[in-house]
Amino acid sequence: MTTMIELGKRAKEASVELGKLSAEVKNIALQAMADALEKNEDEIVSANLRDVAAVKSKGVKPALLDRLILDNSRITKMARSLREIATLPDPIGQIVKTWTRPNGLIIGQIRVPLGVIGMIYESRPDVTSDASGICLKSGNAVILRGGSDAINSNTVLAEVLNEAAVKAGAPKAAIQVVRTTDREAVNELMRMRRYVDVLIPRGGLDLIKSVVENSRVPVIETGIGNCHIYVEEDADLQEAIPIILNAKCQRPGTCNAVEKLLVNQNIAEIFIPTIVRSLRESDVEVRGCSQTVKLVRDIALISDEEWYKEYLDLVISIKIVSDLGEAIKHINQYGSHHTDAILTRDFSKALRFIKEIDSAAVNWNASTRFTDGNQYGLGAEIGISTQKIHARGPMSIEHLTTMKYFVLGRGHLRQ
């Protein structure tokens, strides 16, 4: 059994070689990885069936089971993602800027990989393939630690992907998977500052909280989404209804789905009954504040605590607020700093909302569901950061890089 330290050492060594690979070799490797997924479909599916059987015997929810399953169409999709990553520009080696100092010293910044990335995630095995591709393209070695439910799928996937990458010229330990489901392995990973440059946790609140609180390796926090839409009194209410329905129903289990609706008090009486009807027609359960429950029948009153909650389900809670200022204050206090939207016709109100809402993405007259690397046109996405340092919002290949300064002198001395 490979120890975690060995895994880390190998990844660090591999990262040195990965940092030197040309875009051409990396793109050939990505194509080869995509081909390998398709060629080894039977092996992948059979490993996945073992995971699915084990999970079924535990009797989990259908939604969880669905996330775990790898079939022909999902494998095709994973392969397509890898081929798309191959077509994206290579950020490594890019001279970001240069300037010359009065003493003639030329100073610049060059983009380089982070080094070794640790991914800690839950059941979705397609993360294994996406993360491998994005890390390889950005010149980083990756250590993958998926959920224990997907251990067989992830092990086979990582083997297939790494073998293909190595054949195309990548170093031996470019893509490694933690082969044990022992929790101690995660604890070790979180202490390996010497070998791991950054940890990215992806999954539920408990997983992220545990990594953020226990890791000594720098973490990029990918967040939960308690997203809001605020309807200002001058909003186009005809436009508001489809935006709210889209944000809530287009895919309710995602972090950028809307969970809370704030409505200006001056339009509450006309707008709330209408939107509640539309939401209920789309099978959404509506809850609300003490004022909202007085306006429409059968709306459950929620507790203060629930304003912090991410439902990830066909549920929404409505709050009536006195004005834009109260909406901003409420969102900054109870929100999760992911995505929040304002619906208004007024530019100055929108600008105030954009400036004062302390979230990764702030939308004006658009669904919250747009917070996504592909929707933004960033190409592949490795997660959505809700922290402020390093990267905020959808993270693409470029966010897995850093810069270093270079200083070009001709015998320059500091005075």
Place this chain on the structure above:
Amino acid sequence: MTTMIELGKRAKEASVELGKLSAEVKNIALQAMADALEKNEDEIVSANLRDVAAVKSKGVKPALLDRLILDNSRITKMARSLREIATLPDPIGQIVKTWTRPNGLIIGQIRVPLGVIGMIYESRPDVTSDASGICLKSGNAVILRGGSDAINSNTVLAEVLNEAAVKAGAPKAAIQVVRTTDREAVNELMRMRRYVDVLIPRGGLDLIKSVVENSRVPVIETGIGNCHIYVEEDADLQEAIPIILNAKCQRPGTCNAVEKLLVNQNIAEIFIPTIVRSLRESDVEVRGCSQTVKLVRDIALISDEEWYKEYLDLVISIKIVSDLGEAIKHINQYGSHHTDAILTRDFSKALRFIKEIDSAAVNWNASTRFTDGNQYGLGAEIGISTQKIHARGPMSIEHLTTMKYFVLGRGHLRQ
């Protein structure tokens, strides 16, 4: 006594207001802060004298005592720094980029403050003033926790600075200082994720290690500097000598002073005796590897462990390496990823060094002492980051900001 949680809450509230301040108000506040330092010089000096007396009675080294002392010339310098910060451009509110998606959605990034910054630092009280100025200019609230040796100086400085800033229009808790020297206060600060957005430790290895290992708040690690100069066989040896002397002697107690000298074996016999003579003439103690000690008399052989060490003193160790590859490997293994330099005439060798050395700053034919915000022309500097995420190398005002995405739609729905 204000609790740490109260300090945090007030800072968070202040940060909302600070984020909205115009550049004009911030610059007036900075000018007022500079004036206030000069006007309250007597009070500051007398608080500082209490600190100095307490430290003297403990019998510390003169170098440490020197860092603590605030006299007229240092207060003038602190005031000048604040006035310089006032002249720098305001990064807040800058639209960094925008682009339009095929569906007409306009997406962009706008620069905003981080929020609340916690500074944990050792004795130098000028950090109190510099950090206050840089945080204010970047729209952040700051919680200052200086060394216990400087508690009286820091408390008075923060009071004087905050009072001036508030009079000019800053919110009440823009600049706060932790008034207790109790270690538990630091532990609390490191757990206050809800109120503190980032912690910046500045000081010795133990302080930084303790913050990095124990903080739950994201940390920007400012580093120790075990800096290297590698002399390639084709280097201009006449140019090499002043560069090495400058890097070692210009200010040996700083993190960007050179600590290790690597010399290509093909020039070792001619170059090492010469450089040792020059170094000794400048009172530098020279140590070395097993090959170096054979070349020159009275050079102490160092242990493997010592290659990791930062001297911060007039000491340097020399190692003979077989080629550029060995030099790169040695630096990446034993260095502290701060600043490393190559002396060579060959562009391709320099480029390889720049690309493969895993450090914040990589210099070609220039002294390591240039790694500094002012030397780079970045204006004020809050520290030198040796970590890879968020900021790497000298950190200026811009590095205390983050960006958020804004999405401008006209009823856009996700398909």
